[in-house]
Amino acid sequence: MDLSEAYLTLWSDLDGVFSMALVSLVGLIVVVVDAFRNDHPSLPWMGAAALLASIGWELSVLGDAPGTALFGAVRTGGFAAFVNLIILVSGLLTIVLSVPYLDQLKRAYGEVYALILFATAGMIMLGTANTLISVFVGLETMSICLYIMTGLVREDEGSIESALKYFLLGAFSTGFFLYGIALLYGATGTMVLPEMAAGLEASGSTLLFWGGVALLLIGFMFKVSAVPFHMWTPDVYQGAPTTLTGYMSTASKASAFASLILVLFYALPTERWSLVLAFIAVVTMVLGNVLALSQPNVKRMLAYSSVAHAGYVLVGLTAASPAGYAGALYYLLVYAVMNIGAFGVMAFLEWDGKEGREQTLDSLAGIGFRRPALGASMGFFMFSLTGLPPLAGFTGKWFVFAPAVNAGLTWLVFIAVLMSAVSAYYYLRVVYVFWMLSPEDVPEAAEAQNAAFPVPASSIAVIVACAVTLLVLFVLSGNVMGFAEGLFEEAASMASMP
Amino acid sequence: MEIALNWYLALSAVLFTIGVLGVLFKRNAIVVLMSVELMLNAVNLTLVAFSQSMGDVAGQMLVFFAIAVAAAEAAVGLAIVIAIFRSKVTVDINEINLFKY
Numbered sequence: 001m002d003l004s005e006a007y008l009t010l011w012s013d014l015d016g017v018f019s020m021a022l023v024s025l026v027g028l029i030v031v032v033v034d035a036f037r038n039d040h041p042s043l044p045w046m047g048a049a050a051l052l053a054s055i056g057w058e059l060s061v062l063g064d065a066p067g068t069a070l071f072g073a074v075r076t077g078g079f080a081a082f083v084n085l086i087i088l089v090s091g092l093l094t095i096v097l098s099v100p101y102l103d104q105l106k107r108a109y110g111e112v113y114a115l116i117l118f119a120t121a122g123m124i125m126l127g128t129a130n131t132l133i134s135v136f137v138g139l140e141t142m143s144i145c146l147y148i149m150t151g152l153v154r155e156d157e158g159s160i161e162s163a164l165k166y167f168l169l170g171a172f173s174t175g176f177f178l179y180g181i182a183l184l185y186g187a188t189g190t191m192v193l194p195e196m197a198a199g200l201e202a203s204g205s206t207l208l209f210w211g212g213v214a215l216l217l218i219g220f221m222f223k224v225s226a227v228p229f230h231m232w233t234p235d236v237y238q239g240a241p242t243t244l245t246g247y248m249s250t251a252s253k254a255s256a257f258a259s260l261i262l263v264l265f266y267a268l269p270t271e272r273w274s275l276v277l278a279f280i281a282v283v284t285m286v287l288g289n290v291l292a293l294s295q296p297n298v299k300r301m302l303a304y305s306s307v308a309h310a311g312y313v314l315v316g317l318t319a320a321s322p323a324g325y326a327g328a329l330y331y332l333l334v335y336a337v338m339n340i341g342a343f344g345v346m347a348f349l350e351w352d353g354k355e356g357r358e359q360t361l362d363s364l365a366g367i368g369f370r371r372p373a374l375g376a377s378m379g380f381f382m383f384s385l386t387g388l389p390p391l392a393g394f395t396g397k398w399f400v401f402a403p404a405v406n407a408g409l410t411w412l413v414f415i416a417v418l419m420s421a422v423s424a425y426y427y428l429r430v431v432y433v434f435w436m437l438s439p440e441d442v443p444e445a446a447e448a449q450n451a452a453f454p455v456p457a458s459s460i461a462v463i464v465a466c467a468v469t470l471l472v473l474f475v476l477s478g479n480v481m482g483f484a485e486g487l488f489e490e491a492a493s494m495a496s497m498p
Numbered sequence: 499m500e501i502a503l504n505w506y507l508a509l510s511a512v513l514f515t516i517g518v519l520g521v522l523f524k525r526n527a528i529v530v531l532m533s534v535e536l537m538l539n540a541v542n543l544t545l546v547a548f549s550q551s552m553g554d555v556a557g558q559m560l561v562f563f564a565i566a567v568a569a570a571e572a573a574v575g576l577a578i579v580i581a582i583f584r585s586k587v588t589v590d591i592n593e594i595n596l597f598k599y
Binding site: 131132133136137140144147148151154155157158160161162163164165167168171172174175178179181182183185186189190191234235238239 | 507514517518521527530531534537538540541544545548549552554556557559560563564567570571574575577578579581582585586591594596597
């Protein structure tokens, strides 16, 4: 193929990778404009416009048949569009919430929005990857942006400490991840995910292959913060600027899980990994929920809860059926909405001037009466995270647990439901403190009483919209789930064809 | 003289292990960063060896990306280390212990 032909192919593939291209391009424009008009207030809105346009585009290609673009580097079609929507919506919500929050922190840097856009582009590549090269490049583009965002408040020792921990452990896991890719490549002779099974049969190096799979899974488990690779999660989530924590806990998890689903679905057709994932899911759920019980700080509690939620999603993956994968996708969508909302509420209830890492939950006693919109929305998010109807968290849990039961893993689902019951204690305690505890009864609340808690209307609108979305997703859960399941059945039937 | 693939793989596995041990046992953040770079470069050796022995370029493609990623990681990592040195006047990771449990 000569060069001009290659350019023509790239040009004709543009509609398959439109969001990735647009988001990266606008990210570059933001960097350049920021160099001349430092921290101009229009920069976040350029980013938001790019994300909004990409969301519109992805909605229009939601019904497309699965395919690949850029010489087989990324997947296109319904699955990719669904994953991209989760990522892009998280990015948009984060930008709108971050503008007033970072103003408040006096960190309204234009670069932050460029980093959010670049991280989003990396996540899109990771979540739609069709080769191990795209998995690696997407994962690293995302991670490096997240390291910088974590250490944004660089004079604060908490923020920079979480950045260092995130960076060192993240780079460490990257080494394992890359080694896994190298071994898989050696065992199968290809980087393309759907061709790996055939390549393995041709070469017969199964030991090399499973060694590679194990190392690759370590890398993935680190990124989705599954036990025993979760150590960084609480420290990073507690020290990072709160709205950005919401972003890294949802969008990065969604794209890493999407990528894991693609690897499991296309490259690892055998059932051998199912029990390994089931075991990881159990320890993740148990440890995440039990450690969350004793956290006085809400951000740290939400971090452990995010570990637990990674366990719930793994339950869906363990089922290894189209319904299980689709349930995991639906769960990630719901989780993105409720967790960005919950971190958004906490972002605007900060009074310690240290990104909320030192204030306790009890210091916010009775805050619901002072900031009713935030307090009521927090109630929605907490009930949804617990998994109570009529909120989308309930259907999300239903959709990841039911396929596991059908796959004969009743014991796993039993533990998962038990752990959800445990989680009710720490989630509902937030609602209790916000609405039922009087500030006079809590000595720690005295300082928070004097805090102003300025909340701009745009943030209230976003947070209330997240809460309402949880109701909408509950009502539409059958439709969304039916659509997601269709994606995998279509792909499975295509894969089985010669 | 042709050197067999296994020797390259063994060398790279040894280098990778040295890198892992360095990350686990060294307490200086910059030495940890160097150990991580050693891990990545050990993997690059594996990739090039496989790529050469199979006559396929995909592995060497990934090596270019891995080198670029390692450079970006070093830049961000050193920036973070400098920021932490400014506030704590140490890069010993045992002293960086604000968050526990």
